[in-house]
Amino acid sequence: MVSDAESAPVFAKPVTLREVAVSAGVSVATASKALNGQGRMTAETRERIRETARLLGFRPNSLAQSLLRRRSFTVGLLTNDTYGRFSLPLMAGVSDALVDNGVSVFLCNVEDDTRLGQLHVEAMLDKRVDGIIATGKRIDRHLPVDLANLRVPVVYAFTQPDAGAVGFVSDDADGARLAVEHFCRLGRRRIAHVSGPASFAVVNTRAGAYRAVLQENNLPAIEPLLGAWSEAWGHEAVAKLFGGRGERPDAVFCGNDQIARGVIDALRERGIRVPDEVGVIGFDNWEIVAEATRPPLTSVDMNLASLGREAGLALLSLVDGQPAAPGIRKLPCRLVVRQSCGSPPE
Amino acid sequence: MVSDAESAPVFAKPVTLREVAVSAGVSVATASKALNGQGRMTAETRERIRETARLLGFRPNSLAQSLLRRRSFTVGLLTNDTYGRFSLPLMAGVSDALVDNGVSVFLCNVEDDTRLGQLHVEAMLDKRVDGIIATGKRIDRHLPVDLANLRVPVVYAFTQPDAGAVGFVSDDADGARLAVEHFCRLGRRRIAHVSGPASFAVVNTRAGAYRAVLQENNLPAIEPLLGAWSEAWGHEAVAKLFGGRGERPDAVFCGNDQIARGVIDALRERGIRVPDEVGVIGFDNWEIVAEATRPPLTSVDMNLASLGREAGLALLSLVDGQPAAPGIRKLPCRLVVRQSCGSPPE
DNA sequence: CCCAACTGAGAAAACCTTTTCCCAACCCTT
């Protein structure tokens, strides 16, 4: 006869430490100590308890442990760009660093909604997260949430930290340098720069480094072309750079990969060969774009995953009570060379 | 004089129910009941306790509540595609549905690593998640983790469910129909289909629906061209379709947006006008691609966010003990019309 | 005036684990 209970899935009740203790014929205290390698008892007793626990499939209830230890091995990841391409590798890095330490991550997407943000933060605090990592879609903007004076440590990654806090961002000047210096080494002499809107801090940072490298190498200064982060702007910029009668660039350093793609497509449409006549380097190393351009795009990678990892580890040591000097730490970029920038001259 | 304590941030201790009770001059029991609207007491007492709690900034400790209620208001989101473009809107939907119900989400990226997957699942179970949502990058593959016979309910979204489980996927046949029927309505007569590898179930599903619609409309059958999910394959396919001396298609339905972009670019390079001479429709509605094609790409959207939302709500009702019929539920797609498919004939 | 019913609130158990303190038994020394 089949019982009614079978019609709905019935979920097994977890086995508790008490049950292990009873089954092994000891007290819960002893059982706890046996499993945690604490206290004193005969090796035989300890082993018997462990075996019993194994047999019963005992797993300690983290909730109870956390309640007692005042440490939940849980952190919150707050972002207003959960589904953008910057946050993703960054979140992967954070997650990696934490998971290796037995810490789980609450993902909270707050969009640009202050109310939603506060809601999430309070929910996380109620759930006794050990700390919070804040990430965003822009290095030069604050999240729409006030994270100062929380009762847990906060680390910022790829977003503007509050005063006195710890933050990690990419070193955009370094990234731009990497690209422009690479062009110099390849013997390019007229290097242009096409980037996004001037309202982005990174646009100015990168443009500054671009100018500096040109000067250091005694190359002609070309005023950076600032526009949008789009392919369309890449097309437009090529029209400006290559449409006139003036001397043409032999290299274009682009503010992101989409602009770079637009530039490459526009150059091809004008019959200008990449990389033979003009080299192109992008920024972000967004693989799906960089590998689809013809030829595949050399691009600056911001190492967002390691940035996330660093942030995760920093938070962990903060949680452990290690003080950390406040301030923004810049992490270096990396140039991923593909085929759009040409080979060194023989 | 500045105390040493100021050098390191010291985090305020949360206030407990006991403190509220003492402060209001009642027992913890009464305080609890006052705040939860339970029990019986004078309106005056209740109000006084509430006011005290508000003043003290009392927030109940979720850990303690969860321990008692055997319900943590926490679920795990398991994915092997955390950082791919399918999971993202899906996760947003899941998250939305759950957050509205006060449930937090543990994000777990298991890649294709069975060991890592089991580790994550056990960690979540230890943390007493109320349920688990499994999502992946392919509708026709299982996650590398065994989620059958867990002690919590599991719902699958955009990944193959285990036997007897509840799963949600997009209705790819519906999506393909939407696209091909749209072409038919626009008066296109020779509709080609360029898609990904035959090893993907969706490729066959969509190709099947494509053939069916052609037949229903008495249009000539053209054997689908199966290749890769890339722009390059789109170029190649155009060479095959438009390179010979045979009759040329006047519409191409593509298996994803990248192929579609390749097709559109290749057509332009051949001087074939889109949408005047050939209409193109993509699949996935990956906005960043769809909006960068020239002209912007009409594409089938799988409504992944609502798929995620449905999955979240289904899990919630499962957690509440409402039984759900096992099986795969297919959710309809939606055609997002841009400019690559042309207007209806006058 | 007595009993029943109701009212407002508290005591205590429960959830599960960890840790401190304590105790009984044993061994050794003098």
Add this chain to the structure above:
DNA sequence: AAGGGTTGGGAAAAGGTTTTCTCAGTTGGG
């Protein structure tokens, strides 16, 4: 044989909340 140290293990508190049970006092009806 008495005193002290050691050994193996248990009792109980703690962590913060919810819920059931209990109870003293008050009100109402007969």
